[in-house]
Amino acid sequence: MHFDILTLFPGLFESVFRESIVKRAVDAGLVSIAIHNIRDYAQDKHHVTDDAPYGGGGGMVMKVEPIILALEDILGAELIARQKQTGEIQVPIILLTPAGRLFNQEMAREFERYGHIVLICGRYEGVDERICELAVTHEVSIGDYVLSGGEIPAMVIVEAVTRLVPGVLGDMRALIEDSHASGLLEYPHYTRPAEFRGLQVPEVLLSGDHAKVARWRRQQALRRTWERRPDLLKRAKLSEEDRRFLETLQQQKESPEAEEACPHEEREGPAH
Numbered sequence: 001m002h003f004d005i006l007t008l009f010p011g012l013f014e015s016v017f018r019e020s021i022v023k024r025a026v027d028a029g030l031v032s033i034a035i036h037n038i039r040d041y042a043q044d045k046h047h048v049t050d051d052a053p054y055g056g057g058g059g060m061v062m063k064v065e066p067i068i069l070a071l072e073d074i075l076g077a078e079l080i081a082r083q084k085q086t087g088e089i090q091v092p093i094i095l096l097t098p099a100g101r102l103f104n105q106e107m108a109r110e111f112e113r114y115g116h117i118v119l120i121c122g123r124y125e126g127v128d129e130r131i132c133e134l135a136v137t138h139e140v141s142i143g144d145y146v147l148s149g150g151e152i153p154a155m156v157i158v159e160a161v162t163r164l165v166p167g168v169l170g171d172m173r174a175l176i177e178d179s180h181a182s183g184l185l186e187y188p189h190y191t192r193p194a195e196f197r198g199l200q201v202p203e204v205l206l207s208g209d210h211a212k213v214a215r216w217r218r219q220q221a222l223r224r225t226w227e228r229r230p231d232l233l234k235r236a237k238l239s240e241e242d243r244r245f246l247e248t249l250q251q252q253k254e255s256p257e258a259e260e261a262c263p264h265e266e267r268e269g270p271a272h
């Protein structure tokens with residue numbers, strides 16, 4: 001998997017990419033990352049990369065030429081033009097912007113499948129719109145809030161995509177069980193000690209009964225998702241048993257006395 005990142009602040013990436021999973025993936029040759037300083041592509045002698053907006057208003061706008069020249073240097077003008085003309089994408093050119101589509105796990109999987117993506121980090125008021133018209137294939141936001149630059153959003157995407165590259169995670173089960181991997185939030189985790197300040201680890205996790213543990217985890221994942229992100233349940237893959245469990249939760253909510261009649265729930269929850 002190769003990432004090209006266009007930024008005015010290359011130094012911001014240094015410590016993040018020199019630690020932990022991304023570093024290990026790079027060292028293992030599974031991932032490569034090239035950071036490109038947009039300023040290097042500014043043609044004038046002062047290397048200016050931004051200018052005042054046409055039409056007035058506050059702030060500055062990132063200029064079109066340096067970013068287009070950088071993209072053409074990295075990918076070639078022909079590929080960029082062809083992608084725009086045909087809509088057939090070989091290398092996604094992703095602009096980070098709060099006005100983009102919300103990034104999620106499904107998008108991370110889509111980007112990983114391409115094997116090569118380009119990330120453009122905006123600054124100031126953002127980039128000249130003609131960059132989108134000429135080259136950008138995806139406009140992506142990491143959340144409904146505004147940051148000062150696209151560098152942290154780019155790091156978020158690099159990390160989420162890197163985790164999906166085969167061989168990067170030692171234990172591939174994480175990819176199946178992580179929150180959002182199956183459309184649900186993940187169940188809670190515990191490790192030693194079995195008791196801390198009066199709080200016990202749920203009995204079922206100490207039972208050694210794998211089927212019971214799996215059932216408890218599934219129910220915890222369903223319960224968490226139902227409580228915190230019910231919107232996700234509309235798209236999650238659910239079995240008949242899952243649906244019955246969710247119906248029970250709903251009934252309990254509507255009439256708490258029905259709790260006694262709950263035949264489906266694995267009872268051994270965490271001690272609080």
Ligand code: SAM
Nearest residue numbers: 096097122125126141142146147148149150153
């Ligand atoms: N004026 C822009 C707007 O209202 O859409 C916001 C510009 S923001 C201050 C500067 C840059 O930070 C953006 O060009 C973008 O690259 C990045 N950015 C800020 N928030 C972001 C978010 N939620 N997701 C992705 N990128 C973001």
